[in-house]
Amino acid sequence: MQAENNYPKPPFNTNYMQYGFALPLDIAKQVIGRNGCHFKRITQETRVSYIWYDSSQSVIEIWGNYTQIPFVIAAIENQIYYILNNILKNGNHLDDVSHQWLHAYAQRCYQWYTHSYNPMWNKGIPPNPQ
DSSP states (O other): OOOOOOOOOOOSSSEEEEEEOOSOHHHHHHHHOGGGHHHHHHHHHHTOSEEEEETTTTEEEEEEOTTTHHHHHHHHHHHHHHHHHHHHHTTOOOOHHHHHHHHHHHHHHHHHHHHHOOTTGGGTOOOOOO
16 A cells, blocks of 8 residues: 655646756755755745656656746756855865756856846946837
């Protein structure tokens, strides 16, 4: 007889997305948090219905309004960055996959910053709408 878990069932009347998560299991556990505390916090902050990690497929599953899903992904990526950065700050080494993820994330952040920054805005001149 298989023991039943007490986890709530995900809602099936909402949008669904999978976020590929190829990082090691120990990193995944830290992203999820003790008793799911980080997933619960992200779920509440972004007002989605449900977040779950499927270890068999190495994906994070997200249920919620499609307009909120980009915010969930950003929050998850911020959490991953925080964890990987702390590993490095503590003098530990990252495996190749984690190092590549961190490098790609830093590049995306830099590209966003350089493309969204407008020096004229700092002088009180709003950008011209195209």
